[in-house]
Amino acid sequence: MTTSAPVELTPDQLADQAASRWARALQVIELLAANPFGLGGACIRARSGPVRDEWVARLKRALDARGNVRWHRLPLATTDDRLLGGLDLQATLAAGRPVSEQGLLAQADGGVLQVAMAERVTSSVAARLAAAMDAGLIRTERDGIQRVDEARWLLIIYDESLDGDESPPAALLDRVAFIVDLTDVSTRLAGVSSLGAPVRMSSSAHIAAPTIGDKRNIVVDEKSVTAVCQTADALGVGSLRSQQLAVAVSCTAATIAQRDAIIDTDLALAAQLVLAPRATRVPELREEPSEPESSEVELAPEPEHSADAVPPPRQGEESAAPPESEGLDNVPDSEKQSDDSTMSDRMIEAARAALSATLLRQLAEQLGGNSAPKGAQGRYGRERLSQQRGRPLAPRRGDARRGGRVHVLATVRAAAPWQSVRHELRAHRALVGTVLLPKLLVEPEDWHVSRRAFRSETLTVFAVDASGSAALHRLAEAKGAVELLLAECYIRRDQVALVSFRGKIADVLLPPTRSLVRAKRSLTALPGGGGTPLASGIDQAVAIAEAARRRGMTTTIVFLTDGRANIARDGTPGRPQAALDALDAAKRLRAGGYTTLMIDTSPQPQDSARLLAEAMRGRYLGLPYAAAPVISAAVRAERAKMVKHP
């Protein structure tokens, strides 16, 4: 039952596990086809490729067996007027009165809505989708139009993120029942050639399940619900929505099997397909399910974020056991006290089987308490920002020829009240009705141009040397400085990130954020001690800065270190190599052209940090015993300079 130190798996075992993953993916199709609008949908973790295409094709066939289902795609850069609907200008002008049009969300009603590259979807788009999913309706209050449309769809989101770095918005993950992982599923397994064409069209044995509506005629007894909740608790899945979806999935499974009550098998299936992918902790079978250890409870405060932050099973190390043929390493406890706990124990076993060894290891590490709980690090703060950029201001009267875009709606609005007057006037001027007048008469004074307010956002990346004896002292200062900066930042909408390097590698303790809540949580967990992997710290800081630059932010990097590296990039100890690597990393940073501040924290300022600062073309500050306010003041001053001379 030990979860640490996973054994290296043989290729055979790997293949087995990929096979079971594919089998589960096919079960998801069956369930979705039987109850397309009751389960939210699914998140597919896979890069675009033949295997994913095959899965989608199978889902399509399964749904088509129900009747014709339309498929819609949500483009990434959809604006609100297309997403939610609004004034249909063409029709409005033609008809001479306001005509509204449906947005994409309303058009997709009764069909499938696909969101590609869901990890790039902004939180505001996600919130609009989520609101519509909750109500089954889409409300539009835009452009003088109000309308309510039905909007019930099967949501398929494609998570194409590379690693734990990015993930789809938690608001969406929380509302789809399934998280399907297709990583490492081979094309052969999926029955497609690597060129994409299906090898055997008839291989779709899994589809066309009888469709029998949703759960309405299935009995949901308290025992099953309790089992679901206990399992969720054991796995550290806190979101009530996931638990509700797990119940719904069990019902659907029972419906497919034409039973009128949920049995263990259905619950086990729900545990594997719904709960296991969201696990934030390793379930312990023998533990009393209703009383989790206190150390584990602490992991669970923001459970819905954990779903996105814990990377899905990726390495293909997964035990292949379906619930019935259980018992690879989990020997079920034969003495069960009550029926209840038997049920949830079986569910937990099933869920365990679906957890990959990688995930188990990560969870075990987190439980060890040495790194900040990954579960607490969503990526929300970041995404909100791009939405904030270029906030549109109210359109203003003006001439589009002098720059700016015509704000058509404002122009039409301005012109609208005068139409009857203008028509009369023109009719007078044009002799007899020989001239066909346009419906809408727009005059120069009607023109409105749109305006936008841009604010360049800034990100400050702190790279803190958490190594060795002075670490605790430095860390306290760094924490203080970060919090002070953050306290201002969230007023100004600036962001802060924190990298700490110690031992063998650098960790991103705090991805770019302006959330004080999250920052504090990460900061309290900042550990100290060990070697100084300076090169790796610099690399990590640059990686964050690059990502931020792609999002259009201006970045300052602040190092708090004594500059004495002793761990090389590859994690081996040794000062000479470590120093060379650090210099190399510093040069790379310079190539990026980031504003850099090197705060030398050694008791006697020395050349190593200064040289490094020169290599980075950064500013060097010897602040041996700097207190938090001094550091934050220095950073502010540096940033102010940068804003003046970008």
Added chain:
Amino acid sequence: MSNAPFPFAAIVGQDEMKLALLIAAVDPSVGGVLVLGDRGTGKSTAVRALAALLPKMRVTTGCRYGCDPASSSSSCNECAVLKSSGATIKSHLTPVPVVDLPLGATEDRVIGALDLEAALTSGVKSFEPGLLAKSHRGFLYIDEVNLLEDHLVDLLIDVAASGENVVEREGLSVRHPARFVLVGSGNPEEGELRPQLLDRFGLSVDVTTPKTVPERVAVIQRRDTYERQPAEFAATWKRAEDKLRKQLSAARDRVGMLAMTDAVLERAAQICIALGTDGLRGELTLMRAGRSLAALEGAAKVTDVHLRRVATMALRHRLRRDPLDDAGSSTRVERVLNEVFGDEASAHLAVAA
């Protein structure tokens, strides 16, 4: 949406949120309610449920802004003219409005704008009331308030505070009463609200996912029963709902008559000074919320115990940010309350609880 909403009384746990909503419903002058917390904790459910719980209100027939025929102070221009003319005013009962502000709503629909339809078809310049007018005397609910554009939030809070919507755009100059309780919800992990904005909400509550298994089971089971048979479910809870509704009506009638003793006022001031909250808004809210609570519980007068029970929700969002203090704001309020009240009041509280 056509279904009966989830009964307020059937919401499992989340007592602080329910209490805050009830307090705001008793006395709208308490100010809005801000609900921050985890996803899927029934924030929207509670607000919608509240709508169904509220007793119906009397409105002037034909008034576009839903004016109260009895009140003379807050009526729109047309009603004011009508009232001063001494004509008999027809009125009818309608449910209290709970208006959703959907994400992506544009400013013109929020504050109201030129009626495009009328303008385009008949060339008439007329005002089309927006969501603010619709929510007059009711509730305006904003889900994910931290995703709403800043200028819209500013505008909403301004109107909520002044009780009047002033529209000056597109050649229109309109003002109409818009007294509503602003209810915002959001997730603090997605970015925080500006402190200026936090302060404008009367009460603020934190919600978390229920931690115990039996509670979760109850939530899921009730939800499940409700989804299967909304009508039957509502019927089961009807008595509890009716009781709550009566309590609410009674409290609304009584709240104006409850006296605040000097001792209680002094206590409120003490608490606010000890916490270092800026401005008088904190004290006002604290007193009004305490009074609402007393009215809700049918108490004869407002006491320290009432103040104490609402102090956390009335004040926790008004504290000066102290990034170096790790304790959450609720803890800080608790700390000060213990100091101000001493042990004697805590004992009272224990009895009351």
